[in-house]
Amino acid sequence: VEMVDQAVKERVxxxxxxxxxxxxxxxxxxxxxxxxxxxxxxxYLANFFRRRGYEVDLQEVEPGRYQTIATLKGSGGGxxxxxxxxxxxxxxxxxxxxxxxxxxVEGDRLYGAGIYNMKGGITSIVMAAEAIRKAKAPLKGxxxxxxxxxxxxxxxxxxxxxxxxxxx
Numbered sequence: 001v002e003m004v005d006q007a008v009k010e011r012v013x014x015x016x017x018x019x020x021x022x023x024x025x026x027x028x029x030x031x032x033x034x035x036x037x038x039x040x041x042x043x044y045l046a047n048f049f050r051r052r053g054y055e056v057d058l059q060e061v062e063p064g065r066y067q068t069i070a071t072l073k074g075s076g077g078g079x080x081x082x083x084x085x086x087x088x089x090x091x092x093x094x095x096x097x098x099x100x101x102x103x104x105v106e107g108d109r110l111y112g113a114g115i116y117n118m119k120g121g122i123t124s125i126v127m128a129a130e131a132i133r134k135a136k137a138p139l140k141g142x143x144x145x146x147x148x149x150x151x152x153x154x155x156x157x158x159x160x161x162x163x164x165x166x167x168x
Contacts, residue, residue, distance in 0.1 A: 008137050015131035022110055024048075025123040026103035029112030035088045038149045042066035042087060045126070045147050052133065054145075061149055061160045068147040069161055072133055078140020082166065083125035084158060086151035089114035122147055 033041040046058045049070035057069040067087065074080065092100055092113055100113035110120070129145045144166060148157030 011135035012131045012137050015134040016127060021123055021127050022105065024126060025110055025119060028119045028123060029103040029114060030101055033087050033089050034091065035152065036065055038087050039064060039066045042068045059160060059164065061157055065149055067149045067157045069166055070145045072129060072139060072143040074139035074141045080141035080144065082144040082146055083129060084146040084148060085118050085122045085125055087122060087147050088149050088151055090117050
């Protein structure tokens with residue numbers, strides 16, 4: 001097991017900003033991404049990553065159904081890591097007391113459609129990758145962020161990414 005330099009850890013952790021996390025998650029929550037309707041959120045994420053210098057693969061898993069794989073390239077000679085989460089969301093339940101497409105912060109909670117399954121998780125993995133990128137943490141292997149589709153369909157998005165050659 002390789003030990004990470006304490007200064008690098010502190011630089012990475014110093015890049016994590018709650019406001020930036022809330023902003024990204026709020027943007028994702030505004031975009032409906034029900035099963036087979038993930039293309040808008042996939043394109044949003046692809047643009048987000050491209051603007052920040054990641055290698056981006058916007059993959060068409062099924063006709064008109066897209067997912068985003070973003071990669072920070074390492075220098076080589078090390079193991080790669082894939083952070084994987086799904087961008088498709090469950091159908092909305094009845095009884096919303098607020099507009100599900102308008103995020104709202106109440107206390108230390110963020111509310112909106114898809115927050116728990118899994119736009120909050122996607123935000124966390126994206127912001128972890130961003131903290132590593134912004135801190136210029138040295139990577140031997142690649143860091144891949146897989147924002148996939150088909151969580152309730154046996155993981156077809158992850159299977160597709162693996163078949164395309166993305167392996168941690």
